[in-house]
Structures are given as structure tokens and as C-alpha cells.
Amino acid sequence: MKTKFNLLLIGLTRLQHLAASLILITLGSGNSFASKLDIALLSQTQITDSAMFFNGKRVTGKHTANNPNGYDYIFGQALSPHGDCIKVYQHFVFMTWYQGGKYNRHVMLSRLNTQTGVIKTIQFPHQHTGFKGKWWLGETHNTIAVGISAKNDTIHLLYDMHRNGRVEAFANDYLRYSFSVAGAATVADKDFTLDLFVNSKAGHYKHLTFNGIDDVETTKLLTYPAFFSADNGDLFMKMRYGFSANGKMLFARYDGLQWHGYYDFNRVLASEHGSKYNWGLYGDFKYTGGKFRVAFQRRSKNKSDKFLYQNGIYYAYSDDPTGASQWKDAHGNNVDIPLAKSELIKIAEPGDWVKTQKKDQVSITHGFDFVVSAAGDEHFISQITDKEFNVVKHLHTYRKAGAKKFSTVETDFGGQLHTAGNNVFLIGLKNGRVNIAKAQGGTSQFQVVYQHKQGPKFDKGVMTVAEGKVYYYLKQETGTGDKRTLYLQVFDLTALTNEAK
Template sequence: MPLNQLKTIIFVSLVSFCCSQLAFAENQTKAVFLSQSKITDQAMFFDGNKVSIKHQANNPAGYDYVYGNALSPHGDCIKVYKDYVFMTWYKGGKENRHVMLTRLNNKTGVMKTIEFPHRHTGYNGKWWIGETHNTIAVGISPKNDSIHMLYDMHRNGRVSEFADDYLRYSYTLKGAATVADEDFNLNLFVNSKAGHYKHLNFTGIDDVKTTKLLTYPAFFTGDNGDLFMKMRYGFSANGKMLFARFDGKQWHGYTDFNRVLASEHGSEYNWGLYGDFKYEGGKFRVAFQRRSKNKNDKYVYQNGIYYAYSDDPTGVISWKDANAKPIELPVAKAELIQIAEPGDWAQTTKKDQVSIVHGFDFVVTDKGDEHFVSQVKDLEFGKEINLHTYRKSGTKNFTTVEYDLSGQLYTSNNAVYLIGLKDSRVNIVKTQGGENKFELMYQHNTGPKFDKGVLFVADGKVYYYLKQAEGIGDTRTLYLQVFDLN
């Protein structure tokens, strides 16, 4: 072979190799769309009028509601465990309302759905008025592969009709989460004496008074495989967050993070909280926004970002504030653990003109970088402000900046992802832990448009459970879209 021809071949090969390596490197900064599955086109939807909590009448022309019009997907409604995706939803329409659990087998592609006897009971027992507090939470115990569900709960013990139906808790035999496709059915769940698969207590917990006033059920797991249940007890401006722990055999709890009637324990006002417990960065953590009983300030609902963590894997002891100063549970003075005030970004100073309700989330990387997102609405000036509050591990102060996206946070390999909807389709951005240098990883631009979604991330894949925006009547279509974060 002539020398010039050989040099040409070597040069072309090197160029091809370099281009392929550049393409590979670029691909590592992007997310990839993997699949889309239609879960159901029969999800319950409230297509009537938004009514007051004092409303009584049954609207024959639609499904009236309080608060919001979509209950599926909502709350802690999706989990990924081993080869399976578990999704909860209510079956529509207004005359149906059954609790549903769908399991998708990622290996076989088989989707199986279980229909439960229970039907959405509506606002304070008025089944004809939809109630968006009453989510369906699903959790899986890694210690025995059992499935646990909590649903249709908003201080049920205050409703006389629910004297024997205040806790809607269903759970399976061990191993149920991973049975063969053909064996995934209602018989996996432990039936109750009443025959409706609902149980009035958690095995190991006998605190009936507390159980009767629980709202916002959710589950998460610790590093050692314990399954935690978390809920709010009480009322919006006088409530507490609590949790319990399932060790594969029984429940332990309840453990209160904060006090009700905080004004009797050193706080200027009673307060409630809206936030989350998580096991992040190797520690048990909590972050929330406070709803104070103070009716004369500029906040119509919540204010602040409050944050603490525990070095105890069970979360019972060893709690500290953001600067590692020990704190005692239950907390009465929320200001002792406040790290930021998103309401300061609003221009208004008038009474009840700052609304902070949606868009709050947090993550902590394995290195200890802490990230929070929140959303503020300035009602006087008609402005919506999305904020990112963060702190690099080893530093003292938090930084808050305005950012034009919102969504749910996730962390992996000390990177932080913000995943949400932009222009009604999935958008994924990424920054390194402790930074605010978000870069676009993916923007979906084809297929259905969505107006609501809840996601779960496992093994570097985003499982986004989504409600299609368009629809007619009292049912809507739900999808699952899966993305690889590389």
C-alpha cells in the first residue's frame, strides 16, 4: 500500500474516532426518551364546578369539587421497585370512584391492574363532591417485598359516617410486589373482617386518637430497607408532621416532628406545615414551609423554608438544625430551623398578598450539597417567582436565586436534576451539587400534552406519571413516560 494512502486511512480513522468520542461525551450530558405507556383512559376527574366547603347539593350535570379538580396522579402515587412500576389512581367517572393499583413489569411489558372495593368518599363523606386531599399512596417494603397502600384520608375521624372507616390501609402478604404477572391480583392483599381490605390500625401502633386525624399519606425507604410512613396530623394552621417505621414485621411509631398548639410551648402563633420527610445524603431529613395562625401578615398561606436532619437512621433521636446544632423534638418554634424566606422576593407588603402553596421540594447529594426549590405568587402585582435555594457542602450560608423553571428535584452521583413540565411536556435540567448552573438535558416536544404529573427516579431513569391535559367529562387519560438520565 502506498505511504500516502496509508496516511490517509490513518487520518480518517483518527477523525472518525475523535468524532465518535465527542458524540459519546455530548450524549452523556443529555437525557434520552425511552418509552411511553398509556395507563388508563378512565381516571377519575372532577369536571363540575369548584364549590365551597359548605356546599351540599349534588350537581346532576357534573362532578363538583373543593380545592382542585384532578386527583390522579396526585401525591405519593408512583413507586419503582426492582423490575416493576406501581401506580395508583381512582377509576372514573363520578358513579365509579374505585381505588386502583396498576403494576407495569418493565421486563415483560405486561400491565396488571387491581380494583379495590373502596370508592372515593368525597369531601367529609359527601361522595358527590370531589376532594383532592384524598390521594392514594403506595409503598414497598424492601425487607419482605410487601405492598402498602393508604388512601382517601383527610381527618376522617371527624366524620360520623367514618366511625369504623377512618383509616384506609391495605397491605399484602410478603413477596406480593414481585409475583408473576398472572398472579398479581386482589388476593395478594390481606382482607379485613368487614371484607373490604381496609384495616383500622397499623400493626404495632395503637394510637387511635392520632390515627383518626391523619392526612397526606406517603411512604419512603431508608438506607437499611426500613419502610417509613409519613402523614400530617391535625389542621392546616395547627398541625404536625409525624412518621412511623415498618421493619418487615410490624410498625413502630408514631414519632412527632413538631407540636400542635405550638403557642402553648413558646411559639408566638400556632402553625402547621407543608413539606416532606426524605432519606437523602445518608440521613433522615425534613424540609417544609410553615402556615402560621397569624392572620395579619402578608402571607395568605405558607412562608419560609425550614430544614433539619437526624443522624439516627430511624429518625427518632439526634436531630440537628442546618448548622449541626442539636434540636429537641417535637419542635415548637419553627423559626429556630428557618434557612430562607422566599416571601422576601415578592414586591407587595399588603396583607394576604403573598401566596406560597405549590412548587416546594428538596434534595441533598451524597456529598451533602443541599438544594431547595419554591414558588411565590405576588398577588398584588400578578407575578409568579420560582426560586432555587442551595448550599455547597462545607459552607455555612444558603444562596437563593430566581430561576425560570419549576418541578421535582432528584440527585445522583452528586448532580442535581430539576424535572418538570415546560410547554406541557417533560423538561429535564441538571446542575452539579452546590451550584446553580442548570443545563438543559431534555425537552420533550411530541405526543400528548400534560397539565399534571408525579415522578419517581430509580437507577438513573425518570418514571413520569402524567395526566393528559385535554379531555371531556369526568374521566381523563394517564400516561407513563420513561427517560434515561445517562
């Protein structure tokens, strides 16, 4: 029998809300798993029990048949939560997901009001289009990204995009971009409806251009959408253009009135501009440590080395708040963009931490993240698999502010990074539940300050941090059929830090 576990909100003031966050009760007819108060867990909320899940067989890109007994897929099984799917803005939490099962597939946006406890969910007309237009084949590149503009409280969504311009059926459907009217992010619960979003001429709330950007050919080949915000409230959109081993990362900036861009960080066809091989990149732009930064792992066109997919850690930052100019490497040397020679900004090689030297036996595809503290301490995590010797290692690469060299050490687990004050946190899943470790900025001595030990177990999650709280959007490990259950768990980092002293 399913257990539904939630937070009672028993007051409207901040003091009452804080007190209420420590009262854990069971709703429904299941048995309570909260035997005692949990100083770290502020709330656990079930977002949906009908998130889309690919419960069929993993098939190749040449596969065309529609499996009548399951939802077949190309890459991975879970598309929710995945990618840039959670944002916190004021006292609201925005989460995206696809509705299951196989014959539904709608884009969904849920908003939790943490003051009232109300979840409102908007269903969009668009349905997951699958692998190259074959809707019956699940495609985990096609995430749903959500961004909020602090300049005018607009909501922006990008979804279901994997080089759509190469699919004939998407000739007029290559960009899936939905945006709201001003003020939509903070409306009252009763008013959070689809009517807040600007409809398109076709009536499906999808727009083929960004206001201010007319580069259609680039727009047609975009993948991995995400949003992030600058300290001044500008909203940035980032995506990859092109292919895995010949692609570039680009971004655009929304100032509350229109978009500006695209701005290319690196070049496609790098081999024609001084690089030995063409290459693509897997990583992220962030506004962290007071600057616009990028860090990634490179996927080279070199097919004869030991790396099956990515290698290295590459890192640069900009002294321009818009990211359009003034790029530098990790040592403060000027870097011209668009970049062609990735070696100019390489800071570490995770591949040196495994034994194998055989062709295609080093696999690096998961577990990469980075963050920079306000003091300038830089931290990176990565995961590497030695396929020959069946070894998986989690690595932490770091540099204290003012130091010249980076250091790399092994860690016990992966996750996502966050900094607060003089601390850096490594937050992830361990044994199916949230695990939080802490170290001083610029060091590697992570100590576990919290391990959740109750309730459902999870096998996938995406987290964000706001105002000293961890918002972890999680997929339950167990389930049947083509639907799964998603939760939001909220943890108090301040309480954990105080308890660890």
C-alpha cells in the same frame, strides 16, 4: 383519534431491553408522532383512559347539592396522579389512581412489569368518599399513597384520608390502610391480583390500625399519607396530624414485621410551648443524602401578615437512621423534637422575593421540593405568587457541602429535584411536556439538557427516579367528561448527562 404510543420489548436480557427501549412505534390506527429515535425517552405507556376527574364547578365547603351535570369539587380538579402515587421496585413500577367517573371512584393499583411490558391493575372495593363523606364532591386531599417494603416485598396502600375521624359516617372507617402478604410486590404478572392483599373482617381490605401502633385518636386525624424507604430497607410512613395552621408531621417505621411509632417531629398547639403562634407545615420527610431529613413551609395562625398561606423554608436532619432522635438544624446544632419554635430551623424566606407588603397578598402553596446529594450538597425549590402585582417566581435555594450560608436565585421553571453523582436535576413540565435541567451539585447554574417536544401534552405529573431513569407519571391535558388519560414516560438520565457533556 387517540394515539397509543408504546415500547416494543423484544428481548429478555438487559442488553436486548436497552436496545428495544430505542425502538418507538405506534400502536393502533393513529398517526405516529415519533419521527425519529429519541435518545432520552425510553418508553411511553398509557396506564388508563378512565382516571377520575372533577369536571364540574369549584364549590365551597358549605356546598351540599349534587350537581347532575358534572362532578363538583372543593379544592382542585385532578386527584390522579397526585401525592405519593408512584414507586419503582426492582423491575416493577407501581402507580395508584382513582377510577372514573363520578359514579365509580374505585381505588386502583397498577403494576407495570418493565421486563415483560405487562400492566396488571387491581381494583379495590373502596370508592372515593369525597368531601366529608359527600361522595359527589371531589376532594383532592384524598390521595392514594403506595409503599413497598424491601424487607419482605409487601405492598402498602394508604388512601382517601383527610381527618376522617371528624366525620360521623366514618366512625369505623377512619383509616384506609391496605397491605399485602409477603412477596406480593414481585409475583408473576398472572398472579398480581386482589387476593395478594390481606382482607379485613368487614371484607373490604381496609384495616383500622397499623400492626404495632395503638394510638387510635391520632390515627383518626391523619392526612397526606406518603411512604419512603431508608438505605437499610426500612419502610417509613409519614402523615400530617391536625389542621393546616395547627398541625404536626409524624412518621412510623415498618421493619418487615410490624410498625413502630408514631414519632412526632413538631407540636400541635405550639403557642402553648413557646411559639408566638400555632402553626402547621407543608413539606416532606425524605431519606436523602444518607440521612433522615425534613423540609417544609410553615402555615402560621398569624392572620395579619402578608402571607395568605405558607411562608419560609424550614429544614432539619437526624443522625439517627430511624429518625426517632438526634435531630439537628442546618448548622449542626441539636434540635429537640417535638419542635415548637419553627424559627429554630428556618433557612430562607421566599416572601422576600416579591414586592407586595399588603395583607394576604403573598401566596405560597405549590412547587416545593428538596434533595441532598451524597456529597452533602443541599437543594430546595419553591414557588411564590405576588397577588398584588400578579407575579409568579420559581426559586432555587442551595448550599454546597461545607458552606455555612444558603443562597437563593430565581429559576425558569419548577418541578421535582433529584441528585446523581455530582449532578442535581430539576425535572418538571414546561409547555405541557417533560423538561429536564441539570446543574453541578451545590451550584445554581441549571441548564436544560432535555425538552420533550412530541406527543400528548400534560398538565399534571409526579415523578420518581430509580437506577438512572426518570419515571414520570402524567395526566394528559385534554379530555372530556369526568375521566382523563394517564401515561408513564420513562427517560434515561445517563443518556442526557452524556449528551450534555
